[in-house]
Amino acid sequence: MHELPVTESILNIALKHARAHNVERIVNISLRIGELSDLVNEWVQHYFDYLSKDTIAEGAKLDIERSPVVFRCDGCEKSFQVDIKKIKEVICPDCGGKKNTLISGREYYIKNIAVI
């Protein structure tokens, strides 16, 4: 639902790095977005195509890698991955602990850009 501001930010960051490296064109942007985000990949690309018109990023393809939701058990401190959309409860697979802290799954991260 909030793809537009996120996409605008992706474009601005990519353009900033492209300018700093004096490039001709951006052809690809690699992103890592946490599974907890409700962003829809197709819409991010649609918005990007719209926003990037007449910039050096026009036509660039977004590669979106989804990073898993990972919790750390407050009891035994072991980290474990969960499919938050499918499970009803976050339980440590090692000690059965129910107190767990989210350590990843919220990221919005640009890894790199491919440029000419």
Added chain:
Amino acid sequence: MEEIRLIEVKEEILSDNKDLADGLRKRLSRNGVFVMNLMSSPGGGKTSLILRTIRAMKDDFRIGVIEGDIDSMVDAETVVREGVSAVQLRTGGFCHLDVPMVTSALDAMDLESLDFVIIENIGNLVCPAEFDTGAHLNAMILSVPEGDDKPLKYPLMFTVCDVLLINKIDYLKYGEEFDLKAVKERALNLNPEMKIIEISCKTGEGIYEWIDWLGDKIVS
């Protein structure tokens, strides 16, 4: 053929907003203003809770309200009738408030004359969870008629809030199917530090506990 090369970016997409939020929090703290960001679904009871909070606290704190709305002025008008200052932010379709929007509302307020500002975020459990507003405290309401499955459906919101208010608790008397114990377990499961308070903005149940807890946060 031209060669394609990779430039390492390694940058958080929302880092701009996060940096702005940290800056805003510091500025507000220096000015002695405590800000709470209140989130819930449409109809969860945000405006009712704000009215209850104002009535209970306006003798102790000078309160201001930022009303986020997609396209109306109704909530700000209701709040102003309680004798506090309010600014309506119309987002024109945007589904959440971010730091530049909140800053523009704060700029329209006289911060020197305020101790406590409540932000009523846009009513939904998805987008507002992603954007730090610069508030010191994130509060959310889940109301009984919405159902006890919400922590499973909107986990991010439950992970970013400091306090969960389970509102319309009076509905349980009428046999509403809502597993209170399960909701608390599910919420704490996602966020063990979360404070949970059962309230009813209609009957006033739990409001004192909420006001006590909130008052401690404002003065600390």
